[in-house]
Amino acid sequence: MKICIVRPNYDSHIVAPPLGMGYVSSYLKSRGHETKIIDGLNLGLNNDQILQECKNFGAKLVGVYVLSAFFLDAIDLINKLHNNEMRVVLGGTQPTFMPKYTMDKTNADFLVMGEAETTMADLADALDKNISCDTIPGLITRTNLNPAERPFTDNLDEFPFPDWEQIDPTKYKKAPHGGFIKNYPYAPIVSTRGCPYRCTFCASPKLSQRKIRFRSPENVVAEIKLLKEKFGIKEIHFEDDNLTLKRDHAKKICELLIEQNIKVNWACPNGIRADKLDDELAALMKKAGCYYVAFGIESGNQEILNNVKKDTTLEKIEQGVRIANKAGIMTQGFFIFGLPGETEQTIENTIQFAKKIPLTRAQFLLLDVMPGTELWDTMDYEAKKDWGVKSYHEVTWVPPTVSLEALKNAVPRAFKQFYLRPKQFFSIVRFIRPQQLPFLFKRLLAYKILGNKK
Numbered sequence: 232m233k234i235c236i237v238r239p240n241y242d243s244h245i246v247a248p249p250l251g252m253g254y255v256s257s258y259l260k261s262r263g264h265e266t267k268i269i270d271g272l273n274l275g276l277n278n279d280q281i282l283q284e285c286k287n288f289g290a291k292l293v294g295v296y297v298l299s300a301f302f303l304d305a306i307d308l309i310n311k312l313h314n315n316e317m318r319v320v321l322g323g324t325q326p327t328f329m330p331k332y333t334m335d336k337t338n339a340d341f342l343v344m345g346e347a348e349t350t351m352a353d354l355a356d357a358l359d360k361n362i363s364c365d366t367i368p369g370l371i372t373r374t375n376l377n378p379a380e381r382p383f384t385d386n387l388d389e390f391p392f393p394d395w396e397q398i399d400p401t402k403y404k405k406a407p408h409g410g411f412i413k414n415y416p417y418a419p420i421v422s423t424r425g426c427p428y429r430c431t432f433c434a435s436p437k438l439s440q441r442k443i444r445f446r447s448p449e450n451v452v453a454e455i456k457l458l459k460e461k462f463g464i465k466e467i468h469f470e471d472d473n474l475t476l477k478r479d480h481a482k483k484i485c486e487l488l489i490e491q492n493i494k495v496n497w498a499c500p501n502g503i504r505a506d507k508l509d510d511e512l513a514a515l516m517k518k519a520g521c522y523y524v525a526f527g528i529e530s531g532n533q534e535i536l537n538n539v540k541k542d543t544t545l546e547k548i549e550q551g552v553r554i555a556n557k558a559g560i561m562t563q564g565f566f567i568f569g570l571p572g573e574t575e576q577t578i579e580n581t582i583q584f585a586k587k588i589p590l591t592r593a594q595f596l597l598l599d600v601m602p603g604t605e606l607w608d609t610m611d612y613e614a615k616k617d618w619g620v621k622s623y624h625e626v627t628w629v630p631p632t633v634s635l636e637a638l639k640n641a642v643p644r645a646f647k648q649f650y651l652r653p654k655q656f657f658s659i660v661r662f663i664r665p666q667q668l669p670f671l672f673k674r675l676l677a678y679k680i681l682g683n684k685k
Contacts, residue, residue: 232264232265232291232292232355232358232359233264233265233266233267233288233289233290233291233292234259234264234265234266234267234290234291234292234293234294234351234355235266235267235268235269235284235285235288235290235292235293235294236252236255236256236266236267236268236269236293236294236296237268237269237270237271237281237285237293237294237295237296237308238252238269238270238271238272238295238296239271239272239278239281239295239296239301239304239305239308240271240272240274240275240276240277240278240281240304241272241300241301241304242621243272243300243406244406244410245406245407245408246272246273246403246404246406246407247403247406247407247408247419247468248270248273248393248395248398248399248400248403248418248419249268249270249296249398250393250398250419250420250421250470251296251322251323251347252268252270252294252296252398253268253393253394253395253397253398254347254348254390254393254394255294255322255347255348255351256268256393256394256397257390257391257392257393257394258348258349258351258352258390258391259348259351259352259355260391260394261391262352262355262356264352264355264359266394266397267284267285267288267290267397268394268397268398269281269284269285270398273402273403273404278304278307278308278311279311281308282308282311282312282315285312285315285317286315290317291317291318291358292317292318292319292320292354292355292358293312293317293318293319293320294319294320294321294322294343294347294351295308295309295312295319295320295321295322295339296322296323297321297322297323297324297325297326297333298323298324298325299324299325299601299602299616299618299622300622302325302336302618303618303619305321305325305337306336306337309321309337309338309339310337313338318340318341318358319337319339319340319341320339320340320341320342320343320351320354321333321337321339321341321342321343322342322343322347322351324434324438324601324602324603325602326339326342326343326344326371327342327343327344327345327438327603328434328437328438328602328603328607329602329613330342330344330371330376331376332613334371334373334376340372340373341354341364341370341371341372342370342371343369343370343371344369344370344371344378344380344381345369345381345438346369346381346383346384346424348384348390349369349381349384350367350368350369350370350381353367353368353370354367354370365378366378366379368380368381368382369381383440383442383444384444385444387423387424387444387445387446387450388446388447388450392454392457395418395457395458395461395462399462400416400417400418400458400462400464401416401462401463403416404666405664405666407468407500408468408470408500408501409468409498409500409523409525409563410659411659411662411663412466412468412498412523412662413466413496413498413522413523413662414465414466414496415465415466415664416462416463416464416465416466417464417465417466417467417468418458418462418464418466418467418468419467419468419469419470420451420454420455420458420467420468420469420470421446421469421470421471422445422446422448422451422469422471422474422480422484423443423444423445423446423471423472423473423474423476423477423480424439424443424444425438425439425440425441425442425443425444425472426439426441426443426472426473426476427441427442427443427476428441428473428504428540428541428542429441429540429542429605430527430529430539430540430541431538431539431540431571431604431605431606431609432529432539432567432570432598432600432601432604432605432606433604434601434602434603434604435472436605437603437604437605438603439472443472443473443476443477445477445480448480448483448484448486448487449487451484452484452487452488452491452493455467455488455493455495456491456493459493459495464495465495465496466495466496466497466498467495467496467497467498467520468497468498468499468500468501469497469498469499469501470500470501471499471501471503472501472502473502473503473504473507474499474503475503475504475507475508475512476504476507478507478509478512481512481516482512482515484519485515485516485518485519485521486515486519488519488520489518489519493520494520495520496520496521496522497519497520497521497522498521498522498523498524499521499523499524499525500523500525500563501525502524502525502526502527502565503524503525503526504526504527504543504551505526505528505543505547505548505549505550505551505552506543506547506548506550506551507551508524508551508554508555509554510554510557510558513554513555513557513558513560514558516558516560517558517559517560521560522560522561523560523561523562523563523591524555524560524561524562524563525562525563525564525565525594526548526551526552526562526563526564526565527565528548528564528565528566528584528585529541529565529566529567529570530566530567530570530577530580530581530584531545531566531577531580531581531582531583531584531585532572532576532577532580532581532584533545534572534577535570535571535572535573535577538570538571538572539570539571540605545584548588549587549588552564552588552589552590553588553589556589556591561591561592561658562589562590562591562592563590563591563592563593563594564585564588564590564592564593564594565593565594565596566581566585566593566594566595566596566645567596567597567598568581568595568596568597568598568638568641568642568645569597569598569626569628569629569630569633569638569641570598570630571606571630572630572632573630573632573633573638574632574633575633575634575637578633578637578638578641578645581645582644582645582648582649585645585649586648586649586652590649590655591654591655591658592655592658592659593645593646593649593650593655595641595642595645595646595649596623596624596642597623597624597625597626597627597638597641597642598623598627598628599620599622599623599627599628600612600615600616600627600628601622610628612628615628624642626638626639
């Protein structure tokens with residue numbers, strides 16, 4: 232069966248190869264199907280152009296990747312596909328956590344719940360044989376809204392590498408996760424799936440059922456070697472929720488990179504737990520090529536961390552950042568304003584904490600309450616959600632403990648205070664490439680650093 236796997240175009244300053252789509256494509260191929268990945272975001276295609284690409288390929292099924300951030304764009308694309316008599320299956324966090332709502336709004340033919348590879352292949356097999364799809368685990372159909380749950384695949388080595396031929400990292404725009412990096416071309420990979428923690432603002436605990444699964448270090452390093460030899464990759468980005476959670480796993484990857492003399496820079500732009508890093512591991516990571524890690528810090532106020540069940544302390548966070556800094560690894564902190572309990576004082580606590588600890592960079596965002604998070608459930612947020620709001624850049628919820636004005640000004644104020652220091656300013660400037668200037672300008676506008684006088 233001919234299947235198109237699509238990411239719609241939407242407003243984003245991060246344009247990276249979509250690993251999930253790459254994994255689905257390669258698994259479908261391993262089951263005998265023909266695929267075409269259409270990344271509208273990277274190619275700059277509008278929905279009419281994506282539709283034409285699907286028609287040119289002769290697709291019998293179109294899989295559309297859907298996140299809340301571009302739900303409205305996805306609805307428009309799905310309508311165009313349906314009007315051209317194409318079957319549509321949706322995957323991603325939006326259909327996983329809001330299946331009935333998503334089915335009602337899109338009138339999609341199928342929704343994949345959670346991990347997509349095996350479910351998509353079973354769907355393609357059933358359609359190819361013209362048999363019922365209603366009994367496929369993890370698949371919602373128009374006639375079965377309550378499918379059996381699809382169990383996780385515990386052995387991640389069973390999945391082939393992503394379809395790198397179709398998400399060729401050398402053909403992607405210079406707009407990586409993390410913004411500014413050391414070397415191009417780069418490629419993202421994951422060595423784990425899932426997260427055992429319980430942060431209330433994050434959908435990962437529910438998506439993974441607080442379970443983490445690991446690829447073997449040998450399998451991970453084999454993929455890095457392939458990317459380096461076949462595509463000339465000079466930098467790797469680990470997009471795991473937490474690469475260092477299992478110390479022996481991260482350690483073995485480092486040791487294999489060193490033993491096999493694989494010269495590649497690498498980073499963890501998605502973040503690692505600061506309390507899961509020690510001096511020995513940090514030194515080994517540096518020796519194996521790691522030059523930059525991010526930490527999910529969220530707030531500089533301990534009460535806020537407790538409110539969102541971060542399960543760590545400011546002291547442990549500071550210790551982890553200092554360990555990485557001591558090893559010669561650049562550090563970035565992720566911070567969120569507007570979490571439950573936020574006040575003008577806790578906003579100030581966060582800004583001062585970010586400046587106090589030895590962070591090279593910092594990212595400040597506004598809370599967006601998303602489907603699949605504990606906050607979404609406890610706040611009964613579905614009726615309040617505005618799908619047209621720009622996620623993490625516009626205020627979507629104001630805690631009763633802080634004013635709207637203070638929250639709106641928190642992000643630009645934090646960015647200015649953090650980066651208007653020589654060391655932090657020049658740490659960014661030295662990584663900027665001319666091709667990145669449009670994306671840099673977009674970031675400055677998104678974070679309201681330009682045009683905000685306060």
